[in-house]
Amino acid sequence: MAEGQEPHGKFATRCIHAGQSPDPTTGAIMTPVYMTSTFVQASPGVFKDGYDYARSKNPTRTALEANLAALEDAGPEGAGLVFSSGLAAMDCVLHQLRAGDHVVLSDDVYGGTFRQLDKVYRHLGLDVTRVDMTNLDLVRGVMKPTTRLVWLETPSNPMLKVIDIAGVKRVVEGASPAPAPGVRSAELGPLGAPIEKPLLLVDNTFASPYLQNPLTQGADIVLHSCTKYIGGHSDLVAGALVTRSAALAERLRYVQNAVGAVPGAMDCFMMLRSTKTLHVRMQRHCDNAMGIAQWLEKHPRIEKVIYPGLASHPQHALAARQMRAFGGMISVVVKGGLAPSRRMLERVRLFSLAESLGGVESLIEHPAIMTHASIPAEARRVLGIDDGLVRLSVGIEDAGDLVADLERALS
Numbered sequence: 001m002a003e004g005q006e007p008h009g010k011f012a013t014r015c016i017h018a019g020q021s022p023d024p025t026t027g028a029i030m031t032p033v034y035m036t037s038t039f040v041q042a043s044p045g046v047f048k049d050g051y052d053y054a055r056s057k058n059p060t061r062t063a064l065e066a067n068l069a070a071l072e073d074a075g076p077e078g079a080g081l082v083f084s085s086g087l088a089a090m091d092c093v094l095h096q097l098r099a100g101d102h103v104v105l106s107d108d109v110y111g112g113t114f115r116q117l118d119k120v121y122r123h124l125g126l127d128v129t130r131v132d133m134t135n136l137d138l139v140r141g142v143m144k145p146t147t148r149l150v151w152l153e154t155p156s157n158p159m160l161k162v163i164d165i166a167g168v169k170r171v172v173e174g175a176s177p178a179p180a181p182g183v184r185s186a187e188l189g190p191l192g193a194p195i196e197k198p199l200l201l202v203d204n205t206f207a208s209p210y211l212q213n214p215l216t217q218g219a220d221i222v223l224h225s226c227t228k229y230i231g232g233h234s235d236l237v238a239g240a241l242v243t244r245s246a247a248l249a250e251r252l253r254y255v256q257n258a259v260g261a262v263p264g265a266m267d268c269f270m271m272l273r274s275t276k277t278l279h280v281r282m283q284r285h286c287d288n289a290m291g292i293a294q295w296l297e298k299h300p301r302i303e304k305v306i307y308p309g310l311a312s313h314p315q316h317a318l319a320a321r322q323m324r325a326f327g328g329m330i331s332v333v334v335k336g337g338l339a340p341s342r343r344m345l346e347r348v349r350l351f352s353l354a355e356s357l358g359g360v361e362s363l364i365e366h367p368a369i370m371t372h373a374s375i376p377a378e379a380r381r382v383l384g385i386d387d388g389l390v391r392l393s394v395g396i397e398d399a400g401d402l403v404a405d406l407e408r409a410l411s
Contacts, residue, residue: 008070011071011209011210011279012279012280014067014070014071015067015071015275015276015277015278015279016276018066018067018069018070018071019062019063019064019065019066019067019068019069019070020063020066020067020272030269030272030273031059031060031063031269031272032059032060033060033265033266033268033269034054034058034059034060034265035265035266036054036058036265037053037054038052038053038054039051039052039053039054054265055257055260055262056257058262058265058268060265060268060269060272061082061262061263061265061268063268063272064080064082064268064271064272064275065079065080065081065082065240066080067080067272067275068080068082068209068224068230068240068242068275069242071209071210071275071278072204072209072213072214072215072222072242073209073213073215073216074215074242074243074244075215075244077244077245077246077249078215078242078243078244078245078246078249079242079243079246079249079253080240080241080242081240081241081242081249081252081253081256082226082238082239082240082262082263082268082271083238083239083240083241083256083261083262083263084237084238084239084261084262084263085225085227085237085238085239085261086112086205086223086224086225086226086227086238086239087112087113087116087239088239088259088261089223089224089225089239089240089241090113090116090223090239091116091259091261092241092252092255092256092259092261093149093199093201093221093223093241093252094116094117094121094126094149095191095255095259096149096191096195096199096251096252096255097121097126097148097149097195098125098148098194099124099125099126100125100126100127100146101125101126101127101146101147101148101149101195102126102127102128102129102144102146102147102148102149103117103126103127103128103129103147103148103149103150103151104129104131104139104142104143104147104149104150104151104198105117105128105129105130105131105151105152106130106131106132106133106151106152106153106154106156106161106163107130107131107132107133107379107382107383108132108153108156108157108158108159108161108383109151109152109153109156109157109203110153110157110203110205110225110371110372111371111372111373111374111375112374113151113153113203114374114375115374119374127144127146129142130379132161133152133161133163133168134161134162134163134164134314134315136164136167136168136170136171139168139171140171140174143171143172143175143198145175145176145177145178146177146178147175147177147198148177148194148195148197148198148199149195149198149199149201150168150171150172150198150199150200150201151201151203152165152168152200152201152202152203153202153203153205153206154202154203154204154206154207154212154322155206155207155308155319155327155329156206157205157206157329157371157372158329158331158367158371158372158385158389158391159306159331159383159384159385160206160306160307160308160313160329160330160331161315162308162313162315162318162319162322162323163315164318164322165200165202165212165214165217165218165219165322166217166218168200168218169200169217169218169219170218172198172200172218175198177196177197177198190250190251190254191251191254191255199220199221199248200218200219200220200221201219201220201221201222201223202214202219202221202222202223203222203223203224203225204222204223204224205223205224205225205228205229205358206228206327206329206357207323207327208224208228208229208230208278208282208358209230209278210229210278210279210282210283210324211282211286211323211324211325211326211327212322212323212324215242215243215244217322220243220244220245220248221241221242221243221248221252222241222242222243223239223240223241224239224240224241224242225238225239226238226239226240226271227239227356227358228356228357228358228359229278229281229282229285229328229358230271230274230275230278230358231270231271231274231358231359232274232277232278232281232358232359232360233270233274233359233360234356234359234360234361235270236263236267236270236271237267238263238267238268238271281360281396282325282328283325284396285327285328285394285395285396286309286325286326286327286328287399288328288394288395288396288397288399288402289307289309289326289327289328289329289330289392289394290307290309290326291399291403292330292392292394292399292402292403292406293305293307293309293310293330294310295403295406296330296332296406297310297312299410301334301335301340301410302332302333302334302335302410303332303333303334303335303388304332304333305330305331305332306330306331306332306333307326307329307330307331308323308326308327309325309326309327328357328358328393328394328395329357329391329392329393329394330391330392330394331367331389331390331391331392332389332390332392333384333386333388333389333390334388334389334390334410335388336388337386337387337388338387338388340388341366341387341388341389341390342366343409344364344390344406344409344410345364345365345366345390345409347408347409348364348405348406348408348409349405349408349409350362350397350401350402350405351363351364351392351402351405351406351409352364353365355370355371356393357391357393358393359393359395360395360396361395361397362392362393362394362395362397362402363392363393363395364390364391364392364393365390365391366389366390366391367380367385367389367390367391368380368385368386368387368389371391372385
């Protein structure tokens with residue numbers, strides 16, 4: 001079990017207590033912000049509780065990592081690791097691979113995820129195939145003996161596809177990996193041995209740990225952009241990985257330390273502040289989004305509403321089984337394309353026109369121009385990311401006020 005992680009009851013209780021004990025020096029109920037870059041050693045190489053240098057380990061970060069591991073139900077052997085951004089967390093995972101390894105990527109993903117694989121790691125020899133993972137036969141059809149990573153988002157960004165995590169895991173387990181090349185020298189540390197079987201990674205950013213725990217459904221790694229719901233207040237940038245495997249955690253932590261893309265102590269403290277209210281914030285996000293999605297579905301200026309909680313959503317039944325509620329994200333297609341959608345985006349007052357999502361305040365954006373501009377135009381067209389598509393991150397304001405704001409913007 002990760003350091004500082006003890007069983008603390010149900011989810012709401014874990015939000016507030018997991019990984020955190022009163023400070024042993026003063027009894028402070030909040031984990032202190034350890035603003036230090038180094039730690040005094042009793043003798044050369046002899047240091048307390050593994051703390052020698054803050055890039056490697058910091059007590060505030062230790063508490064946060066244990067908290068996130070508990071929220072994602074990582075189990076007794078699991079661990080959480082936090083990073084300076086969600087893309088830094090992604091980079092840590094991709095460093096586990098070797099030139100020639102094959103990655104299966106869901107077709108609808110955050111633009112930055114696509115950019116890192118297509119514009120950075122492809123040049124380093126990774127082979128990437130994108131596929132609609134709502135169809136398990138298509139996933140099965142693109143698996144190769146060299147596949148070492150299957151990467152999906154559910155719900156996806158921005159089309160809110162819901163993917164069967166356990167179903168994809170069965171496909172991954174049924175794949176026949178090629179024999180790994182000769183194991184590298186143990187002197188290279190945990191990364192000396194290539195990955196032998198495909199890993200399943202689930203980006204759980206849109207759902208948060210409150211709505212689903214992919215590790216319990218077969219995922220090997222869960223990724224979060226903590227900038228979103230985990231941070232929840234639009235005031236920090238961070239990322240996280242969580243796994244149930246001690247061996248995999250060792251590999252990931254090796255890269256986390258070697259590359260060094262870690263958050264500072266204050267950002268870790270702010271995330272610990274935020275996870276204490278994750279359960280109540282997420283429930284309000286979900287309640288508001290459901291009401292607004294139902295209202296939008298009846299609006300004459302809206303062509304289509306995409307929200308997993310609506311019966312019209314193609315994976316509604318799966319979402320009802322796999323998730324505890326349906327989230328705070330809604331995508332809509334405005335009738336008439338770019339001009340009316342632009343007018344809507346310019347006329348909102350409570351919804352703020354900005355990238356990102358998951359904060360307490362409501363945000364609205366245009367994926368084709370903003371968050372998904374790095375996706376090739378033809379790929380956007382196939383997915384349905386067209387000029388009329390607008391994405392809403394529904395906050396926790398009064399739902400009636402939010403509806404009135406959208407009515408005014410659409411009228």
